[in-house]
Amino acid sequence: METVIGQRLPKLDAPDKATGRAQYGHDVRLPGMLHGRILYSRYPRARIVKVDISRALALPGVKAIVTAADNPHTKFGYGKDNTPLKGEVARSLRDEIAAVAAIDEDLAAEALELIEVEYEPLSPVFDAEAALKVGAPLIHSERQSNLFQRYNYSHGDLETGERASEVTVEADYELPYVSHAAMETSVVVAAFDHRGHLTLYSTTQIPFLLQRDLAEALGLEGSDIRIIQTAIGGSFGRGLDIYPFEPIAALLARQAGKPVRVSFSRHEEFLAAPVRQPAKIHARAGAKRDGLLTFRDAYALLDIGAYVSWGSVTPLVMMETTASLYRVPHVRFVADCVYTNNPITGAVRGYGNPQSTFYTETLMDRLAVALDLDPVEFRLRNANRPNEETPQGLKITSCGLKECLEAVAARADSARMKDEGGRMKADGRLHPSPFSPHPSKKRGIGFASTLNVGGGARIYRSDGCGATVKVDDFGHVSLITGSTEIGQGSETVLAQIVADVLGVKVADINVLNSDTDVKPWDVGVHASRTTFIAGNAAHLAALDARRQLFETAAEMLKVSPEKLRARDGLIVVEETNDAGGQGSGRAGERTHQLPITNYRSIELAKVARARHFREGGQVILGEGWYDPPTKLVDKDTYKGNISATYGFGSQMAEVEVDTETGQVRVLRLVCANDVGRAINPMAVEGQIEGGAQMGLGYALTEEVIVKEGRVLNPDFLDYRLFTSADMPEIETIIIETDDPQGPFGAKGVGEMGGTPTAAAIANAIYDAVGLRLTQLPMTPERVLKALTDLAIE
Amino acid sequence: MPKLLLNLTVNGELHELLIDPRRSLLDVLRNDLDLRGAHRGCDSGDCGACTVLLDEKPVTACLVLAADCEGAEVLTVEGVSSNGQMHPVQHALVEKGGIQCGFCTPGMVMASIALLKDNPHPTEEEVRRGLAGNLCRCTGYKKIVDAVLSVTELEGAP
Numbered sequence: 022m023e024t025v026i027g028q029r030l031p032k033l034d035a036p037d038k039a040t041g042r043a044q045y046g047h048d049v050r051l052p053g054m055l056h057g058r059i060l061y062s063r064y065p066r067a068r069i070v071k072v073d074i075s076r077a078l079a080l081p082g083v084k085a086i087v088t089a090a091d092n093p094h095t096k097f098g099y100g101k102d103n104t105p106l107k108g109e110v111a112r113s114l115r116d117e118i119a120a121v122a123a124i125d126e127d128l129a130a131e132a133l134e135l136i137e138v139e140y141e142p143l144s145p146v147f148d149a150e151a152a153l154k155v156g157a158p159l160i161h162s163e164r165q166s167n168l169f170q171r172y173n174y175s176h177g178d179l180e181t182g183e184r185a186s187e188v189t190v191e192a193d194y195e196l197p198y199v200s201h202a203a204m205e206t207s208v209v210v211a212a213f214d215h216r217g218h219l220t221l222y223s224t225t226q227i228p229f230l231l232q233r234d235l236a237e238a239l240g241l242e243g244s245d246i247r248i249i250q251t252a253i254g255g256s257f258g259r260g261l262d263i264y265p266f267e268p269i270a271a272l273l274a275r276q277a278g279k280p281v282r283v284s285f286s287r288h289e290e291f292l293a294a295p296v297r298q299p300a301k302i303h304a305r306a307g308a309k310r311d312g313l314l315t316f317r318d319a320y321a322l323l324d325i326g327a328y329v330s331w332g333s334v335t336p337l338v339m340m341e342t343t344a345s346l347y348r349v350p351h352v353r354f355v356a357d358c359v360y361t362n363n364p365i366t367g368a369v370r371g372y373g374n375p376q377s378t379f380y381t382e383t384l385m386d387r388l389a390v391a392l393d394l395d396p397v398e399f400r401l402r403n404a405n406r407p408n409e410e411t412p413q414g415l416k417i418t419s420c421g422l423k424e425c426l427e428a429v430a431a432r433a434d435s436a437r438m439k440d441e442g443g444r445m446k447a448d449g450r451l452h453p454s455p456f457s458p459h460p461s462k463k464r465g466i467g468f469a470s471t472l473n474v475g476g477g478a479r480i481y482r483s484d485g486c487g488a489t490v491k492v493d494d495f496g497h498v499s500l501i502t503g504s505t506e507i508g509q510g511s512e513t514v515l516a517q518i519v520a521d522v523l524g525v526k527v528a529d530i531n532v533l534n535s536d537t538d539v540k541p542w543d544v545g546v547h548a549s550r551t552t553f554i555a556g557n558a559a560h561l562a563a564l565d566a567r568r569q570l571f572e573t574a575a576e577m578l579k580v581s582p583e584k585l586r587a588r589d590g591l592i593v594v595e596e597t598n599d600a601g602g603q604g605s606g607r608a609g610e611r612t613h614q615l616p617i618t619n620y621r622s623i624e625l626a627k628v629a630r631a632r633h634f635r636e637g638g639q640v641i642l643g644e645g646w647y648d649p650p651t652k653l654v655d656k657d658t659y660k661g662n663i664s665a666t667y668g669f670g671s672q673m674a675e676v677e678v679d680t681e682t683g684q685v686r687v688l689r690l691v692c693a694n695d696v697g698r699a700i701n702p703m704a705v706e707g708q709i710e711g712g713a714q715m716g717l718g719y720a721l722t723e724e725v726i727v728k729e730g731r732v733l734n735p736d737f738l739d740y741r742l743f744t745s746a747d748m749p750e751i752e753t754i755i756i757e758t759d760d761p762q763g764p765f766g767a768k769g770v771g772e773m774g775g776t777p778t779a780a781a782i783a784n785a786i787y788d789a790v791g792l793r794l795t796q797l798p799m800t801p802e803r804v805l806k807a808l809t810d811l812a813i814e
Numbered sequence: 815m816p817k818l819l820l821n822l823t824v825n826g827e828l829h830e831l832l833i834d835p836r837r838s839l840l841d842v843l844r845n846d847l848d849l850r851g852a853h854r855g856c857d858s859g860d861c862g863a864c865t866v867l868l869d870e871k872p873v874t875a876c877l878v879l880a881a882d883c884e885g886a887e888v889l890t891v892e893g894v895s896s897n898g899q900m901h902p903v904q905h906a907l908v909e910k911g912g913i914q915c916g917f918c919t920p921g922m923v924m925a926s927i928a929l930l931k932d933n934p935h936p937t938e939e940e941v942r943r944g945l946a947g948n949l950c951r952c953t954g955y956k957k958i959v960d961a962v963l964s965v966t967e968l969e970g971a972p
Contacts, residue, residue: 031908038916039904041851041891048850204855204917254917287856508915703911710954737860745955746946
């Protein structure tokens, strides 16, 4: 049987999604369900003097109203600084003051208008730098400062690196708020049963952590809470934390004695769902004439908003790129996460990496120019190699960075040729190449690479995932996995892994992954970890199930278990002396083609039945738990091997800059990614192409514009995502390096697609018109202004 | 608010509905008719997730007042399969990897069907422009466009 590993299989859940059958959070309807709505603060910072709900409560159809008086006495969230509803002080315009549950949404909205809140406005602070000054208003008065956390990392000796440098470059960067802009807005349905147990229908990415966090936020026990994940209409990091609307829905449901749904409008999603932190960064780098890096130094000031979420951990990822993308002997990275009265920020796909890759890779480009080196050649000289440990302690095993760079460079040759009208420049260099069919339009190409965790990311004390594989009396296989399908295709990839081990069709596997009462623990779907971590867990569970099948089949067929193979839904006795086949079952082992003649066999279903229809019988139930051999970073030095393996990628962007309008058009984006092994190449391409759409937006169009704490563009008309008509030609190149620890050699790819894109485009703009842009997004206004400034200089 | 009587044919079936006259077509489909394939992504006509065909023309159902649909015929994603077989557009989206989270998919299906009805053999550029009103955050659109183009290569479709 041909292995299903490496096949371009459609997603198992796609037919239901194509036909409108899939049930998303917004589609959940429970008997008697009420509609919850939240009243947000009128001021970005104010003392809440009085909340009067009496008029709202009197409105017929209103079934519950909660205020801070209903809060439990515990605080929740990563920084333990948040409560479901705010009672004394409002710290941002998205602060929840009260919430209503009513029999329909219009009534709930009407009731909100009847709630009278008396505020005493306080002077706010909207700028992270100002928030750090002595005398700045304290966002959380119980803290001595608005500085939530400083990250201070170094390796080598910066001064030594500076002294060794023959060229040095530096720049100031300004990076924007970005929305996940998942197509489905935030939604939750909360329902209590007669025992007081809460069931939450949720789109979370972290069901087991949410169970614990929610218990804390509600004063319940984790065992009182069951989380059922609906189909999830995109998430991209949004679901990585608990947010007030979730306990609010539960508080309303408890008070009303009925299920309550809270669903955000798109407007509300822009206002109240977390956004990527804006950052101001000063970064420097140096190199020697031989083209080797000497040092990197960066300071990042991150505005985390009024409350802390897991997003405040993004400096860990920023420092990883700063310290370990390419070989750099001397590095310093400092980041300050600062409270302000701005919107709350969280994790967004890439988790700090798009920000740090932007400055790291645009500085690389400046160094290449300063050294008069080809940008690809310069990167190759400094590239990470397989089986090396970076000074930060990252243990790089498989590494295809060189192959990625070479792959995109090979495609770049055609862009060079085009620029030169069919002739390469004598020196083979790329910049500047002002050549286009239109005199005002200049074309250029640019490169950037990325390093990303690819084997989990230990930011919690466990980075594990559990899995169970059940084979029933009909030979039907169920994979019960702790991990979550958020659209990325994990269900299908995990089913491929199990199918390969048990020799059954992928379509015959049912994946159960949505109920905390059923599935084993998993830390969450984040950090590009699911294929690697949940994949290894599923692989172990499948091997365990197969061992049980072989044990019983061996008795039935009167052979030793070593003689048995699983394929085509059968357990087969291998009668030949062919030594190939499914042997020890090491993760990464490939299924070999077996001869199809001369065998005896028995159906999977018969074996499963025989195993339990007897005295002392057992069911076929394989178990797997995988927690990678990694460590939390040291809390003082931030060093340590956070991931079992690392993914790499390079991109080449070809752009056309209209010097009259400032419009930047990306003509082509070539993306090469080292994914270890592509278990499902179509799914891998989907991750990279989708990531590229986000990267393109980060580079050119997407910015949540926040002024005095207020979001000015809370809709898709003014927050511009790339549409199908805007997208450039995208070419995806999969580099396989067969990771020694990955399931069948695979490693994670979920976040890499969009990480280097902004840097590659910025470098291409320089190549086209000689501009170094350091502020994202690179809108026509900004490009035009920079072009004008450049002309004046 | 006095209710309004609305005669609406949805997926070939005539419904006589008493509706709140303030409701959008999307509200009526999702809440009165339990057809939740059309998704509410923005409620302002920007995302296209609620695209349905109204008298054979694609509309964002969130922007259509249900009261304006008296006697109209609506086709939703639930009504495009026939004899248990997915529409070729649905089938192509599944097979070509054009679906990830799937939230935009019903709108993409309906917009694509409308596009192919108008122009059975579009170029890639025409497909890209034709679907520009339907946002997708997962796929980067490439596999969606490929899927629609593959349908145009089928005999007699759609």
